[in-house]
Amino acid sequence: MSREGRSHFFRRPDCAACPVRSQCTHSPTSARVLTFKPQPLYEALAKGRVRQHTQEFQQRYVLRAGVESSLSQGIRVFGLRDARYRGLAKTRL
Numbered sequence: 001m002s003r004e005g006r007s008h009f010f011r012r013p014d015c016a017a018c019p020v021r022s023q024c025t026h027s028p029t030s031a032r033v034l035t036f037k038p039q040p041l042y043e044a045l046a047k048g049r050v051r052q053h054t055q056e057f058q059q060r061y062v063l064r065a066g067v068e069s070s071l072s073q074g075i076r077v078f079g080l081r082d083a084r085y086r087g088l089a090k091t092r093l
Helices: 012-016 039-051 055-078
Strands: 006-009 033-036
């Protein structure tokens, strides 16, 4: 099994005949696909999602959000991903 998980594909005729299909998928033609993650990966994701709602996490994330917005602006406005010169001697921030 891959790290991402295992997918379960519903048969198209079964999915099309389902009376609650609109609550399951928005696709007019494709059938529903469910992906199940391996249990250790699922538990790690669940633990991380719970941690995101703690006061400590939110206080630390405020700092990160400020840094991320500054970097994003530098990349979008000033082209920080592109170096003006080749080599380390002339390339500075």
